[in-house]
Amino acid sequence: MENGRILIIDDNRSVLSALELLLQDEFSDIKFLTGPKELPGYLESGDIDVILLDMNFRAGINTGNEGIYWLREILKSDPDISVIMITAYGDVELAVKAMREGAVDFIPKPWENEKLLATLHSSLKLRRSRKEVKKLKSEQKNLKSTFSGIQHKSIIGSSPPVVEMMRLIEKVAATDATVLITGENGTGKELVANEIHRRSKRSNEVMITVDIGAITETLFESELFGHVKGSFTDAREDRSGKIEAANGGTLCLDEIGNLSLSLQSKLLNALESMVITRVGSNKPIPVDIRLICVTNRDLNETVSKGLFREDLLYRINTIHLEVPPLRYRKSDIPVLSEFFLKRYSEKYGKTSLRLTSQSIEKLSEYEWPGNIRELQHTIEKAVILSEGTVIGPNELMLKCPSVDMFDSGQKTLDDMEKLMILNSLRVNKGNKSAAADQLGITRQKLYSRIKKYEL
Numbered sequence: 001m002e003n004g005r006i007l008i009i010d011d012n013r014s015v016l017s018a019l020e021l022l023l024q025d026e027f028s029d030i031k032f033l034t035g036p037k038e039l040p041g042y043l044e045s046g047d048i049d050v051i052l053l054d055m056n057f058r059a060g061i062n063t064g065n066e067g068i069y070w071l072r073e074i075l076k077s078d079p080d081i082s083v084i085m086i087t088a089y090g091d092v093e094l095a096v097k098a099m100r101e102g103a104v105d106f107i108p109k110p111w112e113n114e115k116l117l118a119t120l121h122s123s124l125k126l127r128r129s130r131k132e133v134k135k136l137k138s139e140q141k142n143l144k145s146t147f148s149g150i151q152h153k154s155i156i157g158s159s160p161p162v163v164e165m166m167r168l169i170e171k172v173a174a175t176d177a178t179v180l181i182t183g184e185n186g187t188g189k190e191l192v193a194n195e196i197h198r199r200s201k202r203s204n205e206v207m208i209t210v211d212i213g214a215i216t217e218t219l220f221e222s223e224l225f226g227h228v229k230g231s232f233t234d235a236r237e238d239r240s241g242k243i244e245a246a247n248g249g250t251l252c253l254d255e256i257g258n259l260s261l262s263l264q265s266k267l268l269n270a271l272e273s274m275v276i277t278r279v280g281s282n283k284p285i286p287v288d289i290r291l292i293c294v295t296n297r298d299l300n301e302t303v304s305k306g307l308f309r310e311d312l313l314y315r316i317n318t319i320h321l322e323v324p325p326l327r328y329r330k331s332d333i334p335v336l337s338e339f340f341l342k343r344y345s346e347k348y349g350k351t352s353l354r355l356t357s358q359s360i361e362k363l364s365e366y367e368w369p370g371n372i373r374e375l376q377h378t379i380e381k382a383v384i385l386s387e388g389t390v391i392g393p394n395e396l397m398l399k400c401p402s403v404d405m406f407d408s409g410q411k412t413l414d415d416m417e418k419l420m421i422l423n424s425l426r427v428n429k430g431n432k433s434a435a436a437d438q439l440g441i442t443r444q445k446l447y448s449r450i451k452k453y454e455l
Contacts, residue, residue, distance in 0.1 A: 004124040005029045005047055009036055009070075010054040010086065015109070019052070022113055027120070036070045043077040049127040050120060052107075055087040055094070064094045068101060075102045080130040082123035086111070125238055132240040133247070155188065155195055156339055157332035161324035165192070172319050173199035178291045180256075180316050183323030185296050185430035186373030190254065192323055193292045197250040202290055205249030208242050213255035213432060214447050220263050221279050225270070231280020243276050243287055250290045256316065257297035257308065258433060258443065268312045291316065296430040326368040326375065333364045336372065340379035341391075352389045362393040369426050370455075418453045421446070425455070 006027055010016055016032045023030055033039065035057055042048055051074060055067030064087060071083055085098040088109040095106040104126060105119050155166065172179055173196045181189045190209070197207040215223050222232070226241030243251060259267065270276050271291065275284045293316045302308040326333065337355060345353045355363075368374055378398065382391045420439065428434040436446040449455075 002026065002121065002124060003028050004049040004127065005031070006050045006052065006120065007031045007033065007042055007048050008052040009033045009039065011035055011057045022116070023120070026117060036066075039070065039074070043074065046078070048078075048081055050082045050084065050123045052084050052086055052120070055085055055098070064098070068098065071098060071101050071103055080127065080134060082127045084119060084123055128238055129240055132238075133245050155191060156336055157329060159329035159331045161329045162332060165321065165324065168321060169195055170199065172196060172321070174201070176290050178316055178318040179293070179321060180299070180319070181292065181294045181321045181323060183296065184325050184371055185425065186371030187323040187325055188372050189294045189296075189323050190252075192321060193252045193294055196292060200250065200290065202249050206246060207250040207252060208246035209252040209254060210242050211254045213258045213443060216444065217260055217263065221266065224267070225276045225278055227279035228281045235280065238278075241276065241278065243270065243289065244285060246289045247287045250292060252292045252294065254294045255432070256293040257295040257299055257302055261307070261309065264309045264312050268309065268315060271315055326371045330364050333375070334360050336375060337363050337379060340376050341383065344380045344383040348383055350383060350386060353383060353386055353391060354389065355391050356393070358393045359391055359396060362396060362398065366398050417449065418455070421449055421453065421455060
């Protein structure tokens with residue numbers, strides 16, 4: 001017996017009785033109304049999944065206008081409810097009109113039992129799918145910026161590299177062109193992706209970000225394309241994928257360079273056709289997305305090594321944006337430092353803190369191998385450990401881990417692991433796959449440790 005609340009509205013009591021007999025063993029929660037007057041109260045409850053709606057309620061009138069009116073009212077209240085129209089008059093034009101108004105299907109009287117049951121089951125699935133997509137979009141809209149906790153509506157900085165990058169962002173954002181964003185770890189690639197979406201014509205729609213590197217290969221298709229109940233062991237219900245959830249908005253694929261060749265092919269097919277198929281289903285679902293891809297890898301080099309499809313690179317690389325490392329935009333360091341100081345002094349209740357001119361000078365001279373993320377963590381650490389009202393240069397602790405890390409005094413095992421990971425990431429220029437290989441761990445384990453140590 002399938003869960004889901006079904007509401008049936010028909011002025012013919014014999015029809016309601018026949019439907020009750022037919023459906024009582026199939027569905028767990030069915031309500032019946034002889035007219036639409038009580039419908040607004042049911043809609044206010046917000047827990048109706050499918051409505052089977054008669055098109056005529058007054059004797060001698062068979063225009064279907066009443067049904068169309070109430071269909072519109074239902075969809076005004078909840079656009080995601082699945083509404084099936086039912087009438088004794090199999091008027092094709094009326095059916096087409098109802099479908100154009102938003103009905104999911106049209107059933108003539110007398111009905112075929114099997115067809116009616118199949119229509120109700122599929123309408124319940126559609127309702128669940130719409131609710132899942134709505135939930136995903138709501139979750140994404142409520143997420144904070146993915147860039148290291150920075151909640152800022154614009155990119156900070158006025159150095160020449162940033163001014164040039166912002167000029168390109170403004171041009172690109174006005175189009176639906178696919179964008180590839182590259183740059184070292186910690187430079188703010190995700191923030192650039194958010195800025196493109198914010199300035200685009202899709203800004204009122206959701207932006208869904210998928211961390212490719214954090215998804216295991218076996219779950220990739222389910223995460224991106226969705227799945228139907230029973231398609232694999234843990235598929236206990238139908239589920240929308242991230243691409244479907246991003247429909248109408250922007251899809252950002254982070255760490256695109258970590259995708260395996262077999263999955264690259266499946267992604268390319270979906271991007272070329274803008275049609276997806278859930279795992280375990282044969283039903284194609286058209287989508288309309290704006291694609292942004294992010295990576296710290298040199299994809300041209302990866303293509304030359306046979307690890308990345310050249311045709312996929314062409315597909316995602318309509319516009320290429322390289323985010324400059326912090327060492328190339330040192331004039332932005334003072335304003336970035338003050339921004340982080342304000343953020344963390346408020347967070348930790350030390351609002352009177354300030355950076356000395358010597359501290360700003362020291363910050364500006366440092367090379368920042370970890371880029372803005374490293375600057376952010378440096379300021380946060382200095383705020384936490386500060387005891388007075390100023391942060392001097394000696395309180396910044398800018399000692400850079402090196403290969404000689406083992407000679408730097410007593411350390412815990414966690415300290416040593418953190419330093420080894422930092423050193424490996426630096427040696428491999430931020431390439432997580434190469435760093436994982438060097439450390440002798442999987443990429444997923446490296447990701448979990450990066451999150452653990454907030455690197």
